[in-house]
Amino acid sequence: MELDVKTLDGDTAGSITVSEEIFGLDPRADLMHRVVRWQLAKRQAGTHKTKTRSEVTATGKKFVRQKGSGGARHGDRKAPQFRGGGKAFGPVVRDHAIDLPKKVRALGLKHALSAKVKASNIVVVDDAKSTDGKTKALRERLAKLGYANALIIDGAEIDNNFRLAARNIPNVDVLPVQGINVYDILRRETLVLTKAAVSALEERFK
Incomplete structure (x- = not known):
């Protein structure tokens, strides 16, 4: 399967x-649903x-007293029916x-x-880097490409300037390839992979 590679400036x-x-698999919603449930359950604090x-x-x-009061029989005031008492079957x-x-x-x-x-x-891009680490500049670049709601996956190491520039952009997440997961893929509209990320995924699933 061939996928086109672009730059973050929109060039081919x-x-x-x-x-x-x-x-190239035929997507199965039931499998993805099971994995998302597993992820969300695992991260729940409890x-x-x-x-x-x-x-x-x-x-x-x-x-x-046990008898003669005309009321119900009680032990101490720790029982759940009293104010200040313990919770019955609480979490x-x-x-x-x-x-x-x-x-x-x-x-x-x-x-x-x-x-x-x-x-x-x-979308596959050649790399995900920023020269100045400025959020405004990166936001404008992503907006021109239509990546308003995107998950960007880089290789094993994320460019520090790119990470700093992207962290304050709403609805844009940046992860190293070892952090890729089903939940984050599905919650964002566009998946942006670098060539390094694609190579790492190919190696991972060999």
Whole structure:
């Protein structure tokens, strides 16, 4: 499969051959959905916590006699039905992560890349660099190319000036190739890959 290569100034810079097994699959929404669920569940903090009746601060004394009061039987005021009592079946600190095989994760990434190719929302550029590190200049360059909502994937190392220039542009994310993931690919309209990123992905899925 051939993909055109451009520069960030909009000029043509030749073409590149990519693997059909990575960029030419018939996208499966179910696989991508499983990977996105796995990602979001894994990053959920799970630090929510309420105090149970054994953890609240109150006296443990039985405050009303067992019989003869005309009311219900009670022990102490830590019971959930009383103000200041413990929470019944409240949330506890836990890990929300779910298991997903590595092969499914890798396949989900391939299908996400293929989905961008099929929708013609993938762009290959020769490199992603900025000479001055100015946000305004980079924003104008991306606006001319129509990359208002984009994920830019570079090689193993991101150009520092480009990273500084892009970090304050709304709806534009920049990641090294080792950080590429299904969720970020799908949440942005355009996927911009550098030639270094394409080579790294080809090597990764060999």
